[in-house]
Amino acid sequence: MNDAANAVLVEEEESPGTQYLTFLLxxxxxxxxxxxxxxxxxxxxxxxxxxxPKYLRGVVNLRGTIVPVMDMRLRFGLPVEPYxxxxxxxxxxxxxxxxxxxxxxxxxDAVSDVVVANDEQIVNTPEFGSHVPTExxxxxxxxxxxMVMLLDVASLIETDVAEEDG
Amino acid sequence: MSIDMAQFHQVFFEESFEGLDIMEQGLLxxxxxxxxxxxxxxxxxxxxxxxxxxxxxxxxxxxxxTHVMETxxxxxxxxxxxxxxxxxxxLLQSVDVLREMLTAAQDGGSTxxxxxxxxxxxxxxxxxxxxxxxxxxxxxxxPVVDGAPSVExxxxxxxxxxxxxxxxxxxxxxxxxxxxxxxxxxxxxxECDVAALPEFAEFEPEDSYLSWQLRLREPVDKAQxxxxxxxxxxxxxxAIVPIMPEGFDSENAGEETKADAAVPxxxxxxxxxxxxxxxxxxRKQGDRRQGDRRGSGAGSAGTSSSIRVxxxxxxxxxxxxxxxVITQSMLGMLGDDFDMSxxxxxxxxxxxxxxxxxxxxxxxxxxxxxxxSFSFSRFPRLVxxxxxxxxxxxxxKMSGENTEVDKTVIEKIGDPLVHLVRNSLxxxxxxPEERVAAGKPEMGTVHLGASHRGxxxxxxxxxxxxxxxxxxxxxxxxxxxxxxxxxxxxDKDIYDLIFQPGFSTAEQVSDxxxxxxxMDVVRRNxxxxxxxxxxxxxxxxxxxxIIRLPLTLAILDGQTVRIGDETYIVxxxxxxxxxxxxxxxxxxxxxxxxxxxxxxxxxxIVRMHEVFGIENPDARNLTDGILVVVEGEGRKCGLFVxxxxxxxxxxxxxxxxxHRKVDGLSxxxxxxxxxxxxxLDIPGLMRLAKQxxxxxxxxxxxxx
Numbered sequence: 114m115n116d117a118a119n120a121v122l123v124e125e126e127e128s129p130g131t132q133y134l135t136f137l138l139x140x141x142x143x144x145x146x147x148x149x150x151x152x153x154x155x156x157x158x159x160x161x162x163x164x165x166p167k168y169l170r171g172v173v174n175l176r177g178t179i180v181p182v183m184d185m186r187l188r189f190g191l192p193v194e195p196y197x198x199x200x201x202x203x204x205x206x207x208x209x210x211x212x213x214x215x216x217x218x219x220x221x222d223a224v225s226d227v228v229v230a231n232d233e234q235i236v237n238t239p240e241f242g243s244h245v246p247t248e249x250x251x252x253x254x255x256x257x258x259x260m261v262m263l264l265d266v267a268s269l270i271e272t273d274v275a276e277e278d279g
Numbered sequence: 280m281s282i283d284m285a286q287f288h289q290v291f292f293e294e295s296f297e298g299l300d301i302m303e304q305g306l307l308x309x310x311x312x313x314x315x316x317x318x319x320x321x322x323x324x325x326x327x328x329x330x331x332x333x334x335x336x337x338x339x340x341x342x343x344x345t346h347v348m349e350t351x352x353x354x355x356x357x358x359x360x361x362x363x364x365x366x367x368x369x370l371l372q373s374v375d376v377l378r379e380m381l382t383a384a385q386d387g388g389s390t391x392x393x394x395x396x397x398x399x400x401x402x403x404x405x406x407x408x409x410x411x412x413x414x415x416x417x418x419x420x421x422p423v424v425d426g427a428p429s430v431e432x433x434x435x436x437x438x439x440x441x442x443x444x445x446x447x448x449x450x451x452x453x454x455x456x457x458x459x460x461x462x463x464x465x466x467x468x469x470e471c472d473v474a475a476l477p478e479f480a481e482f483e484p485e486d487s488y489l490s491w492q493l494r495l496r497e498p499v500d501k502a503q504x505x506x507x508x509x510x511x512x513x514x515x516x517x518a519i520v521p522i523m524p525e526g527f528d529s530e531n532a533g534e535e536t537k538a539d540a541a542v543p544x545x546x547x548x549x550x551x552x553x554x555x556x557x558x559x560x561x562r563k564q565g566d567r568r569q570g571d572r573r574g575s576g577a578g579s580a581g582t583s584s585s586i587r588v589x590x591x592x593x594x595x596x597x598x599x600x601x602x603x604v605i606t607q608s609m610l611g612m613l614g615d616d617f618d619m620s621x622x623x624x625x626x627x628x629x630x631x632x633x634x635x636x637x638x639x640x641x642x643x644x645x646x647x648x649x650x651x652s653f654s655f656s657r658f659p660r661l662v663x664x665x666x667x668x669x670x671x672x673x674x675x676k677m678s679g680e681n682t683e684v685d686k687t688v689i690e691k692i693g694d695p696l697v698h699l700v701r702n703s704l705x706x707x708x709x710x711p712e713e714r715v716a717a718g719k720p721e722m723g724t725v726h727l728g729a730s731h732r733g734x735x736x737x738x739x740x741x742x743x744x745x746x747x748x749x750x751x752x753x754x755x756x757x758x759x760x761x762x763x764x765x766x767x768x769x770d771k772d773i774y775d776l777i778f779q780p781g782f783s784t785a786e787q788v789s790d791x792x793x794x795x796x797x798m799d800v801v802r803r804n805x806x807x808x809x810x811x812x813x814x815x816x817x818x819x820x821x822x823x824x825i826i827r828l829p830l831t832l833a834i835l836d837g838q839t840v841r842i843g844d845e846t847y848i849v850x851x852x853x854x855x856x857x858x859x860x861x862x863x864x865x866x867x868x869x870x871x872x873x874x875x876x877x878x879x880x881x882x883x884i885v886r887m888h889e890v891f892g893i894e895n896p897d898a899r900n901l902t903d904g905i906l907v908v909v910e911g912e913g914r915k916c917g918l919f920v921x922x923x924x925x926x927x928x929x930x931x932x933x934x935x936x937x938h939r940k941v942d943g944l945s946x947x948x949x950x951x952x953x954x955x956x957x958x959l960d961i962p963g964l965m966r967l968a969k970q971x972x973x974x975x976x977x978x979x980x981x982x983x
Contacts, residue, residue: 160955161845162934162941163891172938172947174955179947181938215937273938 130231133254135261136203136221139191142261143221144228144254149266151204151216153224156196169273173202173218180204181273182218189244199223207267217270228261230254235263248272289585291332292385298325299378300656306371307659309362316356323352329377333384334500341380342500344395347402348373354406369401371660434521435498436465441508442472442490443515449485452511458493460507465497494522586686588646596646599639606631644833647687651729651738652680654689658700658727665704672711672722673704679729684736688828691808692738695801699740699824700725702797707744707822717819719743735810735827735852743821747814752776774814775913778802806912806962809835809850809945827852835931837948837958839924840907843893846956847920848929848948853961855908855915857923862902873901875917877908885968886919890943897921911961918964931958943967 133144159171159182168187172179182202186193201224206216235252249272251263305322308315326349333341348370354360376398383390439461443454461467470492477488495504501519508517610628613621655677666673684692708714708723715721726741749770756762756776776782780799805812809829816822829835829852837848838857864875873884884906888896898904898921906917929948934941934957945960 160947160957162938162957163893163944164942172934172955174949174953177932177949179932179934179937179949179955217937 130229130234133228133230133261133263134203134224135226135228135256136201136219137223137225138185138189138221139194142225142256142259143185144230144261144263145203145205145219145266146263147227149205149207151206154202154204154218156200156202156220170220175204175216175218178216180216180218182220183273184220186220186222191244194222196220197222205266205270207270209267209271215270217273219269228254228256230256230263238262246272288336288385291336292381293585293587295329295332295381296378298329299374299381301325303371303374303660304656306367306374307663309367316358319352319356319362323349323356326352329381331500331502335503335506338380338384340390340395341377341384344373344377344380344399347399347406348377351402351406366405369398369405373398373402434523436494436496436522437499437501437504438520438522439493439495439504440490440518440520441493441515442517443487443511445486445488447487447511447514450511450514452514454487454489454491454515457507457511458491461493461495461504464499464503465495468494468496470494496522586647586649592642592645596639596642599635599642603632603635603639606635645683647685647833648683648830649686649689650681651684651689651736654693654696655680655727655729657693657697661697661700662704662725665701669704670710671704671708673708674722674724676724676726677728678726682729682731682736684729684828685830685833688736688808691804692826692828695804695826696727696738696740698797698801700727703740703742703744703822703824707742707746709745713745717745731830732827736830738826738828739823740826741821741823746818746820746822747774747777747816749773749816749818752782755782770816771814774816777814778812778913802912809852811852811910833931834928835948835958836926837929838907838926839950839956840887840905840918840920841922841924842887842891842920843896845891845893846924846950846954847887848956848958849907849909849918850945850958850961851926853909853911855910857905857907858917860901860906860917865901875901875906877917880915882908883916883968884919885916885964888919890964890968890971909961911965914962914965916965916968918959929956929958 132147134147134150135142135144137143157173159173161171162169162181165171168183168185170182170184172181174180184193185191199222200220202218202220203224204216204218206214209215235254237252238247238250245262245264249265249268251265254261254263302322302325305318305325308318326345330342330345330349333339333345351360351366351370355362355366360366376395380390380395382388441454441457443452447454458467458469472490472492473488475488475490476482501521504519508515606628610625610632613625613628617625658677659675662673662675703725708725709717709719711721714723724743726739728739728741730737730739753762753768753773753776756773756779757764759779759782761776761779761782762768778798778801782798802812805826805828811827813825813827814822815825835848836851838851838854840847840849858877860875864877866874866876866881873886874881875884876882884901887893888899896904898919901919904919904921905923906919907923908915908917929950931946932948934944934947941957943960943964944957945963946958947955948958950956
């Protein structure tokens with residue numbers, strides 16, 4: 114029974130490719146595996162966490178759980194712009210170290226589209242020329258002439274969590 | 280598809296550990312020599328269930344071991360053997376070994392086979408001590424037998440006559456599954472009786488017409504077979520007959536088998552009355568067990584811990600939900616056609632809603648509450664063992680065992696309590712000679728008590744020993760550079776020093792205590808639970824350790840404070856008072872920063888807006904804001920905030936679930952308006968302030 118279900122899943126993943134939700138950040142496109150996107154919310158002022166890195170804007174109440182939100186512009190060292198009507202928080206979750214599932218909100222300029230890409234279409238990231246740390250990137254995919262940088266959700270969350278150890 | 284037995288493991292382990300506790304308590308009760316047959320029976324029953332369960336789940340090592348214990352207990356129960364101190368001691372040790380084995384089985388670890396073997400041999404030794412023992416050696420060598428004491432010889436297998444009622448398959452059961460289950464126990468021969476099959480035309484595909492004679496050639500526990508039939512016992516006739524080994528009474532056994540083979544129906548009929556009776560009994564047991572299972576959250580397969588809840592608590596919960604639904608529908612109707620004349624009704628409804636919600640919250644919290652006796656129950660044993668080891672005469676008194684505490688508290692308070700009681704036994708209580716010399720009764724007393732006080736639970740460990748050596752602690756602290764000889768410390772401050780890491784005044788390190796590892800851990804554990812620990816001691820009269828814990832970890836009484844436009848919550852338990860200060864209370868102690876004087880004490884000031892980097896506080900001037908005087912880990916300080924907002928109960932939410940531990944914060948909560956407020960961790964905050972040296976050397980901001 115389980116095997117059958119797995120088979121279906123694998124099939125779905127293999128044939129048409131994986132779906133990615135893309136968003137805009139300083140006029141560049143980024144993508145997140147859509148299965149890791151929990152919801153998209155409007156921007157609301159979070160509660161600041163004292164003595165945290167600047168990109169961590171604080172925590173919000175997500176139906177009873179406390180979820181941190183981080184400003185992706187600040188996170189990637191992009192020029193800061195005031196939040197607009199388009200600004201949204203994409204809540205993503207992923208299974209991190211020790212099998213714990215964690216959620217985090219990403220503040221981005223706007224959501225744009227859903228793209229489908231399979232493994233062959235994803236090219237490796239160049240080692241340089243990007244403000245995004247390489248460990249956060251899965252790869253690049255060419256979408257209608259422009260590049261979409263696919264981000265690794267788990268590593269984004271883990272960097273947030275891991276800094277406590279250091 | 281076979282049933283995944285692993286899902287029941289958790290329940291088995293829980294029941295077994297409870298059984299062990301029963302055995303331990305019972306055995307300790309037998310210590311005195313006089314044996315209450317009911318007591319022995321209880322111990323025997325506990326051992327028997329562990330044996331049965333472990334056999335069912337395939338923990339043969341455990342069932343083998345328990346079997347020997349059971350044999351010994353059985354003889355005691357029948358009065359064939361005296362409960363000598365030696366035997367009781369060996370049994371107590373066996374309980375320990377059994378506990379280790381069960382723990383190992385639960386965690387998937389390995390057992391210390393050598394120890395098990397030794398203990399096994401010990402038990403055998405007692406059993407072999409012929410003084411009234413029947414034929415223990417036979418029993419000892421053949422571990423897995425039916426628990427019934429009368430069966431002294433072990434069958435080599437079982438013959439099962441299984442005749443399903445016609446409707447069996449309609450109940451969702453399948454005879455084939457049962458037979459397969461039996462086959463999984465060992466070699467199985469099956470003979471099918473098709474006599475009841477009707478003419479083909481009358482054949483109902485959903486009825487079962489077959490019956491079987493099954494021969495299981497494996498000396499399994501009868502309970503295992505019973506368990507397989509447990510599911511269908513109402514829907515079939517079955518009889519289980521032991522097959523005796525060849526050679527022993529073969530005539531009899533053979534006859535029986537022959538007779539059965541020839542007329543299965545009669546065999547069933549003949550054995551029916553006892554089966555019926557047993558079924559009745561079993562059902563009672565089964566009901567109870569199922570009830571327990573339901574209570575313990577049957578869904579969790581091993582990973583998550585479970586909790587047993589009194590059915591009354593669940594019932595009151597359901598009641599409460601019913602009330603809530605009624606109130607809600609009442610309000611709904613009111614809203615359907617509302618005009619101003621009905622405002623009064625609306626108000627009433629809302630009050631009712633509030634009351635029901637609060638009651639519901641309380642009932643839900645009740646579910647997590649378990650009596651503290653779960654934690655206390657291990658101490659009689661501990662005191663019994665330790666006092667004989669230390670050569671002291673000590674009596675343990677307990678009170679308030681029924682005080683209910685949050686389950687998490689129970690889990691975490693156990694080790695600190697053990698540590699504190701050990702300390703009392705080892706350092707507190709004197710040897711009998713010393714006691715007599717001091718004019719005290721030879722027998723020392725340790726009192727362990729729990730009670731509710733306000734919103735807290737208070738646990739006290741009080742002994743009538745020699746008390747804490749004040750001067751010795753003080754000298755040791757000077758030696759270690761913790762305090763200066765000319766420091767003017769109160770007794771309480773000095774006693775508090777024993778919570779310093781690595782602090783010990785014991786001249787000699789025993790294996791009981793005295794390494795100086797521990798008291799700091801004890802305090803840390805208690806602080807983690809949001810509690811506080813205090814010491815009270817009178818030289819020569821004894822000492823008391825008082826632990827104050829919050830009733831629950833899920834809810835906290837908090838004081839909301841405002842700094843700039845940020846809101847924080849200070850746990851009410853840590854607040855001593857809140858004051859507005861005057862200039863003449865302030866002073867700067869060289870190297871220790873800003874302080875204020877409160878009733879002859881100089882306390883440091885922690886400016887919250889500096890520690891937390893809040894940009895626009897209303898008050899930078901100490902006389903403009905409010906000082907919340909708080910205490911944590913025995914130290915006090917004043918938190919400088921803009922304003923006090925109000926007191927409320929808050930539900931604690933974890934910051935770590937999605938984020939991480941933040942210094943100075945213990946968690947977060949959600950306020951009435953849906954926004955998040957952070958809860959301060961007072962000891963952590965003091966450390967943070969100290970680390971940053973924020974108030975050290977900071978100029979006094981007195982401009983007035």
